[in-house]
Amino acid sequence: MTALHEPDTADQTLTGNGPLADARTQLREATTLLGYDEGLHQMLATPRREVTVSIPLRRDDGTTELFVGHRVQHNFSRGPAKGGLRYSPDVDLDEVRALAMWMTWKCALLDVPYGGAKGGVRIDPRNYSAAELERVTRRYTSEISPLIGPERDIPAPDIGTDERTMAWLMDTYSVQQGHTVLGVTTGKPISLGGSRGRATATSRGVVHVAIAALLSRGIDPADATASVQGFGKVGRYAARFLAEAGTRVLVVSDQYGAVHAEGGLDIVALEAHVDATGSVVGFAGGEEVPADLVLEAEVDLLVPAAVEGVLRADNADRVKAKVIVEGANGPTTPEADRILAEAGALVVPDILANAGGVIVSYFEWVQANQAYWWSENEVEARLAERMLAAWDSVNAAATRLDVPLRTAATCLAVERVAQAHQLRGLYP
Structure with missing residues (x-):
């Protein structure tokens, strides 16, 4: 039916x-x-x-x-x-x-x-x-x-x-x-027309933008600390790529709990633990902590990469991170946005931060329609170029309009959609 x-x-x-x-x-x-x-x-x-x-x-x-x-x-x-x-x-x-x-x-x-x-x-x-x-x-x-x-x-x-x-x-x-x-779907296995780099594309995009955001606040990513909420498709690889960039990931959580290590978690070992047990809980390289700590930890960077609505009016004032990069869709409510802005935190919105997946999905669709596949290096280079160009345009618009990054990003996007609609006209 x-x-x-x-x-x-x-x-x-x-x-x-x-x-x-x-x-x-x-x-x-x-x-x-x-x-x-x-x-x-x-x-x-x-x-x-x-x-x-x-x-x-x-x-x-x-x-x-x-x-x-x-x-x-x-x-x-x-x-x-x-x-x-x-x-x-x-x-x-x-x-x-x-x-x-x-x-x-x-x-x-x-x-x-x-x-x-x-x-x-x-x-x-x-x-x-x-x-x-x-x-x-x-x-x-x-x-x-x-x-x-x-x-x-x-x-x-x-x-x-x-x-x-x-x-x-x-x-x-x-x-x-x-x-x-x-071409009816993207995110397929490589052997069925999938694109190289697609599985980690969202996470790579998150980290490209996170590094740019940290640098914009005068924070060296190699000296920074981070917490990552969620250890699934996005959070797992975001944590890995942050660690590869030199950032110490202090707290990671999943739907079962959270783990913390003062000197930084060994992400490779944590991935192996999750593959073996299905959860970050019980990881020998960190101590188990309340799940809320991942959002409230004393870190430079917070990556909420789980579900919507986790940063709300009732907990946003406890967020200590200077930069929040939204790996998930809609993790921050409008009320939390206002609280974080008043506290001086930089929130990089989901429609920019986690767009790496749709960029490489587009690349996969193009490749499938042409029946010609690119190398992983080509995919990675084009992804980085797109993400950083978008960061620059959104950051410039936010400065020019004196609005938060989310408002600038939404205005740029809405304006492009509205222009397309107006140029096409109404039928009939």
Whole structure:
């Protein structure tokens, strides 16, 4: 069963809590500063298309369980939609709407010719076998297949999904089309048209920008200290690359707990421990500490790389880091943003900081469409060039307009999307 939703309009822009309210608040601030009228604001705030699907799963023991999945396509003005697919027990439609909107701004800010999209299935993948997750993925793909494709909407991995998930998605779509379509998804295995450097691209982008942000505050990355919240796709490699740059990572956390070492954690050893046990908890090279310490540690750099809404009005005043670089999407609420700004902290927003993944996803899509693959050095060099150019433009705009980096980044991105919309005009 497939249910098409009438897109939710933005007259609730400043009401409610959660990521969608945060995304709408950020957009309202940007459209006000840009002087856009209410009609244009509503167009930018409202998803272009949404679909909700039911996903029946035949479990390995023969029983049947039903899940709900979503795909939100926020904007197509600058190109096909692009965005991850998330498997999490916390997935809901408003979260997916917010993430799709942020993807629109992220693609525009980095000048990638995409609009924003996002997908999600409300499921805890830790409780299901690989065969069960494959069946969920294939059913979800078959339900949304009329809306996706290399020229329509290109999914990618997110929380709870990986390159194997993308291989299943690509295969299911290809079977329906009658031929192999490598460009329908990114984040695939190398042997199925994936790009070298894609798995670590988001983390590399985070660290490129983190180093630039530290230097802008007169802090030498080789003498800096850091804490990293989350040790998954983004946090794990961000911690590794920070350590390689000479930064001492003092605290790392995951969903089970946190570990701390005064002289800096041995990240290579911590990775081996996590591979063996599934968690940072119990790592012999550090002491177990309360999970909140990762956000409140006495460090130069904080990288929240887990989920949305972890920096809030009730804890932002305890953050001691001078630079916060958002590895996750939406980790800082608007109220926390104001508190951190008043404290003099520099917050590098998600649509800039964690855009490395979508940049290399774009590279993968280009390579798949050309059937020609680049070397890892080419990918890394082009990623660094894009990330640092975006940092320079956002930093310059923030200085020129005398606004925080988030406001500057959102204004630059929204303006590009609005210009594309206005140039294309309205149909009919």
